[in-house]
Amino acid sequence: MGGLGKTTVARKYFDKVSHQFQRSCFLANVREESKKHGLMHLQKTLLSKLLKEKSMNIACFYEGADMIKRRLCHWKVLIVFDDVDDEDQLKYLVGNHDWFGGGSIIITTTRNQDLLRSHDKLYSVPVLAKDDAIEVFSWHAFHKPTPDKEFLELSKSIVDYAKGLPLALKV
DSSP, X not given: OTTSSHHHHHHHHHHHHGGGSSEEEEEOOHHHHHHHHOHHHHHHHHHHHHHTOSOOOOSSHXXXXXXXXXXXXXXXXXXXXXXXXXXXXXXXXXXXXXXXXXXXXXXXXXXOGGGGTTSSOOOOOOOOOXXXXXXXXXXXXXXXXXXXXXXXXXXXXXXXXXXXXXXXXXX
């Protein structure tokens, strides 16, 4: 489901631990970028960021996948693929464990859990608890952690309507 905070959680984790890796890359909006520019563009972006090379010459996405595997298999990398929606995106960007060096971490955010069934671990971002949701709403609506008494019931109604989704509470 959109608006749960998958990207926010992945970004915070990336920012916190990326310095522990030889190379790192946060590839945002994979679904949108893939539709706009194609899979090869994403491969070039990934390789360019990780290898710190300005331009990458890739003739087709099979070659791009092979280049990712050959050039990154000795590096301990942290990569976040944000908002993946297609199996080919995983197949040609992530491949298998042997594409990356030991200790590497690959994080994929997606709305489609079925895409991740064959991978190591699957974490779901839970909906906010009611008290936490009220606090998030209150910070955005009133710029303080709790609403004033006269707005408490209305705030609870809004939180119920938003079903605890952080993005809905913010908006």
